[in-house]
Amino acid sequence: MSDEQNSVSDILEDNTYKYGFTTDVESETFAKGLDEDVIRAISKKKNEPQFMLDFRLKAFEKWKTMKAPEWPNVHYPPIDFQNISYYSAPKQKKVLNSLDEVDPEVMRTFEKLGIPLDEQKKLANVAVDAVFDSVSVATTHKKKLMEVGIIFCSFSEALQEYPELIEEYLGTVVPVGDNYYAALNSAVFTDGSFVYIPPDTISPMEISTYFRINTEETGQFERTLIICAENSYVSYLEGCTAPQFDTNQLHAAVVELITLENAEIKYSTVQNWYAGDKETGKGGIYNFVTKRGKCQGDNSKISWTQVETGSAITWKYPSCLLLGDNTTGEFYSVALTNGHMQADTGTKMIHIGKNTRSSIISKGISADYSSNSYRGQVKVGKNATNARNYSQCDSMLVGDKCSAHTFPYIETANSSVQVEHEAATSKISEEQLFYFESRGISRENAIEAVISGFCKEVFKQLPMEFAVEAQKLLTLKLEDSVG
Amino acid sequence: MLEIKDLHAGVDGNEIIKGISLSIKKGEIHAVMGPNGSGKSTLAKILSGHPSYQATSGEILFDGKNLLEMEAEERSLAGIFMGFQYPVEVPGVNNAEFLRMAHNARRVKAGEEEIDPLDFDELLSEKMKTLGMENKYKERNLNDGFSGGEKKKNEILQMAILEPKLSILDETDSGLDIDALRVVSEGVNKLRNENNALILITHYQRLLDYIKPDFVHVLSNGKIVKSGGKGLALELESQGYDWVTTAN
Numbered sequence: 047m048s049d050e051q052n053s054v055s056d057i058l059e060d061n062t063y064k065y066g067f068t069t070d071v072e073s074e075t076f077a078k079g080l081d082e083d084v085i086r087a088i089s090k091k092k093n094e095p096q097f098m099l100d101f102r103l104k105a106f107e108k109w110k111t112m113k114a115p116e117w118p119n120v121h122y123p124p125i126d127f128q129n130i131s132y133y134s135a136p137k138q139k140k141v142l143n144s145l146d147e148v149d150p151e152v153m154r155t156f157e158k159l160g161i162p163l164d165e166q167k168k169l170a171n172v173a174v175d176a177v178f179d180s181v182s183v184a185t186t187h188k189k190k191l192m193e194v195g196i197i198f199c200s201f202s203e204a205l206q207e208y209p210e211l212i213e214e215y216l217g218t219v220v221p222v223g224d225n226y227y228a229a230l231n232s233a234v235f236t237d238g239s240f241v242y243i244p245p246d247t248i249s250p251m252e253i254s255t256y257f258r259i260n261t262e263e264t265g266q267f268e269r270t271l272i273i274c275a276e277n278s279y280v281s282y283l284e285g286c287t288a289p290q291f292d293t294n295q296l297h298a299a300v301v302e303l304i305t306l307e308n309a310e311i312k313y314s315t316v317q318n319w320y321a322g323d324k325e326t327g328k329g330g331i332y333n334f335v336t337k338r339g340k341c342q343g344d345n346s347k348i349s350w351t352q353v354e355t356g357s358a359i360t361w362k363y364p365s366c367l368l369l370g371d372n373t374t375g376e377f378y379s380v381a382l383t384n385g386h387m388q389a390d391t392g393t394k395m396i397h398i399g400k401n402t403r404s405s406i407i408s409k410g411i412s413a414d415y416s417s418n419s420y421r422g423q424v425k426v427g428k429n430a431t432n433a434r435n436y437s438q439c440d441s442m443l444v445g446d447k448c449s450a451h452t453f454p455y456i457e458t459a460n461s462s463v464q465v466e467h468e469a470a471t472s473k474i475s476e477e478q479l480f481y482f483e484s485r486g487i488s489r490e491n492a493i494e495a496v497i498s499g500f501c502k503e504v505f506k507q508l509p510m511e512f513a514v515e516a517q518k519l520l521t522l523k524l525e526d527s528v529g
Numbered sequence: 530m531l532e533i534k535d536l537h538a539g540v541d542g543n544e545i546i547k548g549i550s551l552s553i554k555k556g557e558i559h560a561v562m563g564p565n566g567s568g569k570s571t572l573a574k575i576l577s578g579h580p581s582y583q584a585t586s587g588e589i590l591f592d593g594k595n596l597l598e599m600e601a602e603e604r605s606l607a608g609i610f611m612g613f614q615y616p617v618e619v620p621g622v623n624n625a626e627f628l629r630m631a632h633n634a635r636r637v638k639a640g641e642e643e644i645d646p647l648d649f650d651e652l653l654s655e656k657m658k659t660l661g662m663e664n665k666y667k668e669r670n671l672n673d674g675f676s677g678g679e680k681k682k683n684e685i686l687q688m689a690i691l692e693p694k695l696s697i698l699d700e701t702d703s704g705l706d707i708d709a710l711r712v713v714s715e716g717v718n719k720l721r722n723e724n725n726a727l728i729l730i731t732h733y734q735r736l737l738d739y740i741k742p743d744f745v746h747v748l749s750n751g752k753i754v755k756s757g758g759k760g761l762a763l764e765l766e767s768q769g770y771d772w773v774t775t776a777n
């Protein structure tokens with residue numbers, strides 16, 4: 047793909063860039079660097095309402111006063127935020143009338159990734175929003191969802207069509223100054239997905255976003271906002287990949303979920319960003335993501351399921367704010383690290399309402415030279431009478447050069463609370479694999495059986511096809527590491 | 530069926546098997562005895578293709594095929610089975626599912642369809658009954674938390690499911706209580722026919738009272754120092770190993 051660099055001032059001054067994307071040039075990328083003008087340029091380019099620009103600028107002010115977190119158990123050289131481009135988009139017309147207008151290269155890329163977007167081939171029971179570098183390129187099944195009142199579109203489109211919903215909810219779960227990377231995201235995010243499920247509606251299909259980083263020196267900062275109104279339900283899937291580069295790309299996303307009374311959101315992720323070279327550790331994605339759900343209405347539920355298999359560094363804690371009474375938060379995680387990957391991931395369960403429940407099942411698999419840390423916080427406020435938490439954190443080691451760590455933090459301000467924590471460490475060994483092989487079972491099937499046994503409780507939370515994919519992915523990644 | 534010719538083998542350059550020749554025909558039972566550390570398990574592992582052990586010279590033919598060139602998985606599919614002296618525990622993998630995987634691997638190899646899970650359950654129940662095994666063997670995870678004797682029984686259950694041509698049972702008798710030894714031995718005897726063969730590695734005559742060997746070999750320091758008929762085992766039982774190993 048050819049890139050065209052535009053200086054920020056060009057864009058700010060030249061009004062023809064307002065509709066910026068011409069059809070013939072394939073990709074457009076901002077010059078590197080970050081200052082207030084860049085933020086104004088992004089906002090202008092996207093023709094955003096004033097509140098959005100104010101939100102961004104406020105976040106940027108906060109960010110400038112903040113420092114990158116040093117507490118995670120990961121190590122990397124300081125990131126030069128001036129050496130990143132904050133906007134990159136496949137060039138296209140402002141509004142696509144049909145998928146035919148999406149760059150065929152981009153369509154092919156997604157097809158190669160197993161995500162066909164065109165009308166004939168699209169996945170029958172999954173609606174997909176495909177995000178390419180910073181921009182959403184296609185959303186399938188929109189009409190069908192609209193028939194039951196479900197809004198599913200790119201974040202940019204939502205800003206144009208439903209600004210009042212965004213203004214009401216954006217930043218209410220993850221405030222602009224929440225943490226260093228969330229603040230950065232709030233200032234510079236370019237696109238993402240927006241979902242609104244109206245009251246009394248069960249989504250007729252799975253809804254999903256597929257992220258693809260394509261350009262070498264852009265950061266990807268996407269924003270997802272999902273609102274599930276009273277008595278409604280949605281299951282949401284997120285998938286990600288990136289090509290191999292020798293340099294590191296930054297991915298700093300923010301996801302906010304909100305459930306109103308009696309509503310439920312199930313959010314599943316299979317993350318397979320490029321992890322860097324297995325031998326040297328060169329390159330790969332820095333995955334610094336803030337994901338948080340707020341169970342605002344009574345009796346509502348948010349459930350996070352993640353299968354993390356990629357990225358050079360992962361820093362991610364999908365969390366639940368259990369505000370309403372009788373609300374439930376769940377976190378199911380499989381995090382695999384191999385090569386030189388580093389992951390510090392886990393969750394936070396904040397119990398505020400009465401009779402709130404949370405459960406945490408975390409399975410960490412470390413191989414080669416990698417480091418895999420679970421970090422979980424369970425915090426129970428003084429009004430959270432009868433709150434309960436169950437946590438189980440298991441680690442599996444493959445080889446003897448990797449490491450696994452668990453950092454549970456428990457804080458309770460209410461005496462009627464029950465908190466349980468269990469942890470175990472096991473190994474997948476050459477002896478185990480030989481045992482299978484000596485019974486005529488292939489090495490591949492053996493690894494799959496051991497891993498899926500270890501991850502059983504998490505995989506069963508995933509939609510069927512995702513579970514199968516996730517299992518294959520883990521097996522593939524571990525095949526070279528065992529032995 | 531099996532032809533071992535002047536085999537030298539070891540681990541990480543340390544020679545453990547120092548020139549063994551052995552010929553086994555179908556229908557035969559060979560007992561291998563010998564002091565601790567003489568190389569019995571190493572021989573079993575070499576035969577089943579354990580990747581940590583390497584043959585440095587010599588040859589092993591199984592049904593005319595060069596066994597040393599085959600992976601462990603292929604050897605199993607070709608009909609070799611080893612009952613481990615120390616079966617490994619595999620948490621998270623259900624025992625019945627493991628057995629089904631192993632059974633299916635054979636069917637796939639033979640160009641047949643995978644077995645229907647319900648049919649397999651029936652087959653498994655039947656085999657377990659003949660071995661006097663309770664239902665918990667189906668429900669539990671592979672050797673996970675099994676007692677020493679339970680692990681050995683589970684090895685024989687696998688043998689019953691896989692119906693191998695050549696079974697190498699490495700001290701299957703140790704750890705079994707008196708009743709279990711009898712039941713397991715009867716089970717093994719039922720699995721015997723004129724087309725398969727058995728190598729029994731053991732320290733005790735007890736087992737050989739139930740499963741009668743055609744030949745007994747004594748291994749010492751990586752070599753077969755004496756071979757004979759089943760009487761040899763009785764002599765060893767009364768006199769110990771000294772008289773064969775020092776006579777060498």
Ligand SMILES: Nc1ncnc2c1ncn2[C@@H]1O[C@H](COP(=O)(O)OP(=O)(O)OP(=O)(O)O)[C@@H](O)[C@H]1O
Nearest residue numbers: 540545563564565566567568569570571572581614
């Ligand atoms: N993986 C290994 N690494 C190092 N030494 C080994 C290894 N495997 C076997 N050996 C050594 O080889 C020798 C033979 O071991 P082996 O297990 O074959 O003996 P054995 O005859 O089966 O003994 P036992 O009657 O105690 O079961 C022993 O000295 C043992 O320590």
Ligand SMILES: [Mg+2]
Nearest residue numbers: 569570571614
């Ligand atoms: Mg032994």
